[in-house]
Structure formats: C-alpha cells, structure tokens
Amino acid sequence: MSVHYxxxxxxxxxxxxxxxxxxxxHITICCTRHNICSSYKQKIQNCPTFREPLLDTRNKALEKxxxxxxxPCPNKPHGCTFNFxxxxxxxxxxxxxxxxxxxxxxxxxxxxxxxxxxEIKGHVLHKHxxxxxxKYIC
Numbered sequence: 001m002s003v004h005y006x007x008x009x010x011x012x013x014x015x016x017x018x019x020x021x022x023x024x025x026h027i028t029i030c031c032t033r034h035n036i037c038s039s040y041k042q043k044i045q046n047c048p049t050f051r052e053p054l055l056d057t058r059n060k061a062l063e064k065x066x067x068x069x070x071x072p073c074p075n076k077p078h079g080c081t082f083n084f085x086x087x088x089x090x091x092x093x094x095x096x097x098x099x100x101x102x103x104x105x106x107x108x109x110x111x112x113x114x115x116x117x118x119e120i121k122g123h124v125l126h127k128h129x130x131x132x133x134x135k136y137i138c
Contacts, residue, residue: 011071014062014086016040017048022071022086025063030054035062075099078116105131 016023016037023037030036030047036054046053066086073080073089075098084092093099101120103111105128113123124132 010065010069014066014069014071018044021074022066022089023062024066024087025058027059027062027066028054029057029059035059073098075116078118103128 011022013035014022016039017034018036018040021037023035026038026041027035028038028041030050031052032047032050034047034049034052036044036047041054044054069086070083071086071089073082073084073092073096075093075096078098080096080098082092082096098116098118100114101117103113104120104124105111109128109131111127113127115123
C-alpha cells in the first residue's frame with residue numbers, strides 16, 4: 001500500500017468540523033453528507049454545519065483515505081517537520097518536542113500557560129520574574 005501526500009485542500013476535508021482534528025475511523029456522515037469524527041458522534045445529535053440529524057452511516061471512502069495519506073504534525077507551525085499517517089499522528093503528538101508544554105512554574109502557582117518548548121524560557125522570565133528573583137536572589 002503506497003502512501004500519498006495530499007494537498008492542503010484534501011487535508012481540510014479530513015478534519016472534523018467540530019474538533020478540527022484529523023478524523024479517524026469510524027467517520028459518520030449527516031443527511032447532507034458532512035463528515036464528523038467518531039469521538040464527537042457520541043456528543044452531538046446534529047451536523048455542526050447545517051444542524052441536520054447525524055446518520056448511522058459511515059463514510060468508508062474517507063476512512064480509507066485516512067489510512068493511505070500522510071499528514072503533517074499539528075505542531076508544524078512551531079517547527080515540527082514530520083509527516084505521519086493520520087492513525088499515527090496522536091502517538092507522535094504525545095512525544096513531539098514542538099508540542100505544547102505546561103509552564104514549569106505551574107505546580108507552584110497554578111499558571112495555565114501552555115506553549116512550545118522554544119517559548120518556555122521567555123514565558124518564565126517575563127511572567128514569573130518575581131518568583132525567580134525571590135527564589136534565587138534573596
């Protein structure tokens with residue numbers, strides 16, 4: 001089975017209109033033929049685009065595409081250059097060095113910031129300089 005590298009337009013068709021993540025099987029359709037990912041099928045009753053009822057019908061053709069195409073890592077805007085079949089994207093995201101990281105100070109002061117590894121130092125120095133001063137200067 002060969003792997004295909006789709007255009008941006010094709011990749012957009014593989015995104016769930018609710019969560020904006022790439023869809024994995026079981027992909028369901030509504031009566032106007034819009035697709036929705038399996039995780040949101042359980043949470044909503046109607047199509048998010050036209051508010052029509054969801055069907056108990058799978059889009060087998062689109063499911064086959066999700067197995068055959070490779071997509072860029074969602075962290076591409078932050079520097080990741082890897083491409084993976086859609087089914088493996090989530091595994092890569094869990095270990096991607098360009099993915100979102102929690103603030104290093106989070107455990108002490110409940111900071112809700114998340115961002116790429118390359119921005120952690122700037123965040124800590126900018127938002128938590130008082131804590132750093134107290135801890136390391138006093």
